[in-house]
Amino acid sequence: MTTKPxxxxxxxxxxxxxxxxxxxxxxxxxxxxxxQKVGGASVVDAGISHPGGLEAGRRIAxxxxxxxxxxxxxxxxxxxxxxPPSWPFxxxxxxxxxxxxxxGSQYAGWSLxxxxxxxxxxxxxxxxxxxxxxxxxxxDELDYRDxxxxxxxxxxxxxxxxxxxxxxxxxxxxxxxxxLTLVLTPTQSLAGTTxxxxxxxxxxxxxxxxxxxxxxxxxxxxxxxxxxxxGGGFLTAMGRTNDAILYGGTxxxxxxxxxxxxxxxxxxxxxxxxxxxxxxxxEIFAAAKGDFxxxxxxxxxxxxxxxxALDSGRSFHxxxxxxxxxxxxxxxxx
Numbered sequence: 177m178t179t180k181p182x183x184x185x186x187x188x189x190x191x192x193x194x195x196x197x198x199x200x201x202x203x204x205x206x207x208x209x210x211x212q213k214v215g216g217a218s219v220v221d222a223g224i225s226h227p228g229g230l231e232a233g234r235r236i237a238x239x240x241x242x243x244x245x246x247x248x249x250x251x252x253x254x255x256x257x258x259x260p261p262s263w264p265f266x267x268x269x270x271x272x273x274x275x276x277x278x279x280g281s282q283y284a285g286w287s288l289x290x291x292x293x294x295x296x297x298x299x300x301x302x303x304x305x306x307x308x309x310x311x312x313x314x315x316d317e318l319d320y321r322d323x324x325x326x327x328x329x330x331x332x333x334x335x336x337x338x339x340x341x342x343x344x345x346x347x348x349x350x351x352x353x354x355x356l357t358l359v360l361t362p363t364q365s366l367a368g369t370t371x372x373x374x375x376x377x378x379x380x381x382x383x384x385x386x387x388x389x390x391x392x393x394x395x396x397x398x399x400x401x402x403x404x405x406x407g408g409g410f411l412t413a414m415g416r417t418n419d420a421i422l423y424g425g426t427x428x429x430x431x432x433x434x435x436x437x438x439x440x441x442x443x444x445x446x447x448x449x450x451x452x453x454x455x456x457x458x459e460i461f462a463a464a465k466g467d468f469x470x471x472x473x474x475x476x477x478x479x480x481x482x483x484x485a486l487d488s489g490r491s492f493h494x495x496x497x498x499x500x501x502x503x504x505x506x507x508x509x510x
Contacts, residue, residue, distance in 0.1 A: 186273070189281050189304035190324030192243025197328050197357050200235055207232040215339030216353035217346065223365025224334060230403075233370025236359055237269065240330045240371060242281035242304035245271040247374050252402045252424070254499055263506055266402040266424075267374045274397035274429075278378035279385065280320055284332070285312045290341040297338055299331040301345070303359070308349040318391070326355040330371065334362045334410070364413035369406045372417040376401040376478055380427040380445060383477040389441050393433045395486060399478065401425040404506045412509050415458030418476075419505035422447040422457060423498035425478035430486055438485035439492040445483070446495025450475035456505040 201220065204211050208229055210221035222228035222236060230249070237247040252266035271277040284300035286309060291297060305327035306312065307320060315321065327349045331337070337358065346353040361368035377399035385391060402424040407413030427445075431438055447453050452460050452472045464470035480495040 186276060186320060187244070188322055188324065189242030189244070189276070189307050190322050190326060193239055193304045193328055194326060196235070196239040196243055200232075200239060200359070201357075207235070212336075214336060214358075215342035217342045217356040217358060219336055220357065220359040221336070222360060222367040223362040224336070224360055228361070228365055228367035230366050230370055233361065233367035234267070234374070236330060236361060236367055237267075237371040237374035239328065239359065240282045240303045240374075241269075241271060241277040242307075244273050244277035244281070245269055245377075249403070250400075252400065255497065262503055263402045263404070263424075266400055267370060267376070268398070268400045269374050269377050270398040271377065272396055274377060274381055275318070275391045275394050276320065278381040278397075279314060279391070280307055280318055282375060282378045283314075283382060285314060286329075288331070288337070288341060288345065290338050290344075297333075297335060297341060299333040299337070301329045301331055303328055303330040305329040305345075305349055305356075308351070309345070311348065325351055326357075327351055328357040328359065330359045330361060332363050332368060332372070333360045336360065363417060364407045364410055366406055369404060369413060369417055373401045373403055373420045376421045376425040377427055379421050379425070379476055380429065380478050380481065383445055383474065384429070384441065386473065387441070387444055389431075389437070390433070393431045393437075394429060395432060396430040397427065399425060399427040401478070402502060408509060411458055411461070415456055415461065415508070416505050418457035419502055421478055422453070422475065423479050423501040423505070426480045426482075426497070427478045428482040428484070430484045432486050435485045435488050435490055435492075438483045438490070442481055442483040442492035442494035444494075445477055445481045447475055447477045447479055448495050449477075454501075456501060456508060458505070458508065
């Protein structure tokens with residue numbers, strides 16, 4: 177693989193993710209994944225016609241972070257919740273380079289569509305291929321450009337993209353179609369649920385960016401969120417995966433700079449700072465008549481955050497877990 181020149185000291189997302197793609201496809205039978213060719217590209221099915229599973233979702237989440245993140249399953253510390261928790265297991269995600277891993281790769285920032293009407297295809301593209309396509313102004317702000325002869329994207333999709341869209345993606349990335357890999361993870365699948373909840377750190381970084389906190393002050397980050405049961409339909413799955421983060425997610429960020437900036441971030445970052453906080457996401461979405469833009473964008477953040485100011489060693493806390501809302505969401509079916 178041809179990768180980015182060494183003039184940028186930051187690692188190549190394409191180079192780091194390449195072995196993850198190879199192992200994922202090599203282990204497809206074990207992980208219950210399907211692999212097919214569409215327009216010359218490799219398309220990995222992780223929940224449409226092939227069931228996939230939790231381990232597939234965990235590995236896809238690491239791939240989606242461009243090889244700069246580690247994702248693991250483990251117990252969720254619910255703290256003062258009386259009795260044994262109904263949802264004891266969750267996903268922990270960490271990155272030593274959270275800005276590049278989360279905003280430069282994992283964030284679903286490239287809108288991809290083809291056709292119109294009933295047969296139209298639409299999905300948001302995430303993953304390390306975004307740094308090759310550079311279709312978002314965010315990359316100018318990150319001052320990051322990757323160069324490679326292969327690309328991989330992760331899409332929350334329930335259908336296989338048409339060959340015409342495959343050709344468009346490859347051309348935009350400047351690669352041959354047979355060097356493109358698309359990983360499809362429906363939200364309501366096991367793999368889809370896992371890889372969405374593994375975005376708990378990314379959601380925190382995205383809101384931090386929206387709040388205007390300097391990205392170059394973010395040194396490290398770790399997050400955890402409970403793993404919901406997959407939804408039977410898209411609305412249920414979307415609600416549960418969002419609520420896992422909004423009401424059950426915890427993130428710890430390590431930042432440089434003055435204490436007052438770290439304290440202010442801890443106060444403003446949690447989901448409780450939003451006017452729409454307090455109801456399961458499916459209810460909020462229904463009240464907005466299915467219009468995402470009618471929902472307060474400040475809602476999309478973890479329930480609880482800790483911000484450590486590395487210069488002083490002081491830590492600041494904000495938000496609180498809402499296990500009652502998590503319980504309500506994970507049991508509700510729409």
